[in-house]
Amino acid sequence: MVANTVLIISNDAAEAKLLKDTLATARDGPFVTEWVGHLSDAISRLERRGIDIILASLFLPDSHGLDTFDVLFKLVPPIPIMMLSDEEHEALAIEAVQHGAQGFLSKGHYQNSLVPQALRNIIQRKKVEEALFVERERSRVTLESIGDGVLSTDVAGNVTYLNAEAERMTGWSRDEAQSRPIAEVFHLIDGETRQRARNPVEMVIEQGKNLALHADSLLVRRDGYESPIEDSIAPIFDRNNDITGAVVTFHDVSEAKAMAHKMAHLAQHDYLTGLPNRLLLSDRLSQAIAYAKRHTTQLAVLFLDLDNFKHINDSLGHAVGDKLLESVASRLVSQVRHSDTVSRLGGDEFVVLVLEDALAEHATITAEKILHALAAPHRLAGHELHITTSIGISVFPADGDDAEALVKNADAAMYHAKKMGKNNYQFFNRAMNELAVERHTTEVELRRAINGNELLVYYQPKVDLVSGMATGAEALVRWNHPDKGMMLPDAFIPVAEDSGLIVAIGKIVLRQACGQAKAWHDQGLHSFTMAVNVSALEFRDRHFVESLRNVLDETGLDARFLQLELTESVLMRNVDSSIAVLRELKQLGVQLAIDDFGTGYSSLSYLNQFPIDVLKIDQSFVQSISSSVGNGVIVNAVIGMGTCLGQRVVAEGVETSAQLSFLHTHHCTEGQGYLFSAPVPADDFTRLLGQGVIGGSVPLQ
Ligand SMILES: Nc1nc2c(ncn2[C@@H]2O[C@@H]3COP(=O)(O)O[C@H]4[C@@H](O)[C@H](n5cnc6c(=O)[nH]c(N)nc65)O[C@@H]4COP(=O)(O)O[C@H]3[C@H]2O)c(=O)[nH]1
Secondary structure, three states: OOOOEEEEEOOOHHHHHHHHHHHHOOOOOOOEEEEEOOHHHHHHHHHOOOOOEEEEEOOEOOEOOHHHHHHHHHHOOOOOEEEEEOHHHHHHHHHHHHHOOOEEEEOOOOOOOHHHHHHHHHHHHHHHHHHHHHHHHHHHHHHHHOOOEEEEEEOOOEEEEEOHHHHHHHOOOHHHHOOOEHHHHOEEEEOOOOOEOOOHHHHHHHHOOOEEOOOOEEEEOOOOOEEEEEEEEEEEEOOOOOEEEEEEEEEEOHHHHHHHHHHHHHHHEOOOOOOEOHHHHHHHHHHHHHHHHHHOOOEEEEEEEEOOHHHHHHHHOHHHHHHHHHHHHHHHHHHOOOOOEEEEEEOOEEEEEEEOOOHHHHHHHHHHHHHHHHHOOEEEOOEEEOOOEEEEEEEEOOOOOOHHHHHHHHHHHHHHHHHOOOOOEEEOOHHHHHHHHHHHHHHHHHHHHHHOOOEEEEEEEEEEOOOOOEEEEEEEEEEEEOOOEEEOHHHOHHHHHHHOOHHHHHHHHHHHHHHHHHHHHHOOOOOOEEEEEOOHHHHOOOOHHHHHHHHHHHHOOOHHHEEEEEEHHHHHOOHHHHHHHHHHHHHHOOEEEEEEEOOOOOOHHHHHHOOOOEEEEOHHHHHOOOOOOOOOHHHHHHHHHHHHOOOEEEEOOOOOHHHHHHHHHOOOOEEOOOOOOOOEOHHHHHHHHHOOOOOOOOOOO
16 A cells, blocks of 8 residues: 655644554555655645645644645645644644644544544545546536437436536526426427426436437427527436436437428429439339329320420530520429429429329320420520420329339320421320330440441541532441341430440541541642541540541541531530630641531630631521522621631532532532432542542633
């Protein structure tokens, strides 16, 4: 056992010696004793620590009376202090005990054999007190600093304690709440019934078991403010396992509830328009189907896809596209009844669920109202936008008996509406389903075609309208399908674009076309240019420029004899990045052409910024040259514009000598069209080149 150290503070050497002797001979082991005669010495010694108990006289040369005790007690509160007193000053010693001293030893009793025992008990008790104090402090600080409200009661259910958070949440201060019935301070009502709830503390005390608060409990603050709370109550037991009270721990769940509500909303709604998303639609649709089955009623699913939305999105940017979608969403909502559901599946696809008994007519009326409402101009961000939509309709139970089938069939009907010229609605029938299956088959077969050798490239000459000689060719892909024969791009390019297969197809065409151009160059056609179409997906592909460079390296074609044809809509989508890619391409040395010029939404100011070499007038304008409506005004304007911007102008789709002569008169430099030649395989093209002047009657000067 480690010996306890006693500090004797006394001016009386004899007194000190007596004590030392007594303590040195203690029965259960000697004490270590140290003696000082002045308070100042005692203070210095105490600062060095290691003292277990102090025996101090109140009268020292440098301190008198109670002050002596007060100074020592303040300096080392955890060390027990016993006063040394003669009879004359006993009253003062008692006063010191009231100030915190552990007791006093009377002169004349120092040799009592019980003294060491008493000192040991005091040291021990003080240590326990100190440990308890630290423990209590830890609990107090913890309770005051946690974010939960904590409240305790006695066994009668009267409040004994509230922490700061509980004070804040109940509106009762600790003093005011003290001894009041729990139900008064911790006032709970049921969130649903709004009735005063039975106070759970009473139940816990009754049953002696922990209890979780009802999730819908509302705590009514003293001033009437209500907050949803959650938490638990636990009974407190004494050593005999008897309940002495209960502790309630609770916290405000308003924010958690609001957040849960928000998350649930986000999971089921479209972030842009706030409409129900696919998940919620499928839920509502399944419920509606179950209802319709029970009551033998019908319902209709309208599948909408905006016509040419991509075009607007690409040319005017996503911000405008998003605004348009929001505008479409609010018009849709305004056209249907409250009980119907308008949802956005993503992109420009919406689904309207129409619940009605007299169905076919109702679906028709709704579809017509929607077509009409959407067609009115949308004035957004300084633009006046016109958009139409194609709608497919499927009906329960005729067109499917679950949510998935109804949506899928309405989608197929929507494709049919697109085929029927857009801006119309179509009801689903089995043939449409076949069409959807056909699209899927095309995709599967196209994958096979890419890996096999089914894709070919045909070449259509571009002709100098003055000399009649070929200046180059446009490479046009063909699919030599094992069952269906030679297929034109329109039959598979849209599927290739939707599925992303266009990137692989583009590479095949580019490699073949560049290889072929190199071969013709080697045969002596030194200024012959090969034009290749580039789709949006390829142009935006991160590896596009790099793979182009590789193909040029592989085939040995000089970059300046390759011309890339890009449509206006591809370029207008994200103008800044388009300019950056175009510049990179120009650095590589290739020529750039805008295809189908005039059909897009190009802003002329942007056009000026693109490093373009060639404008290709869309064939629809060329073909309107001879009609009474067009009269070639647009063609003439494009030629003028191209000339001003220093670009070559190529007229596409030249079919008649009247068109040719118009183009020639208006100084269009190049032409392409059936009048000269349809697209043909490479061998036929070589023969065509051998003829010299190509095709119809070029009006030579
Ligand atoms: N009515 C009429 N048409 C004429 C005349 N002269 C040529 N054409 C046709 O007009 C289309 C011109 O190509 P485009 O505008 O780039 O339009 C192309 C192009 O956008 C796309 N395409 C073709 N090959 C590729 C390719 O390798 N990659 C990509 N991304 N698209 C391609 O498919 C479209 C259609 O290609 P094709 O069916 O080969 O159709 C070709 C061509 O056969 C004419 O005098 N009158």
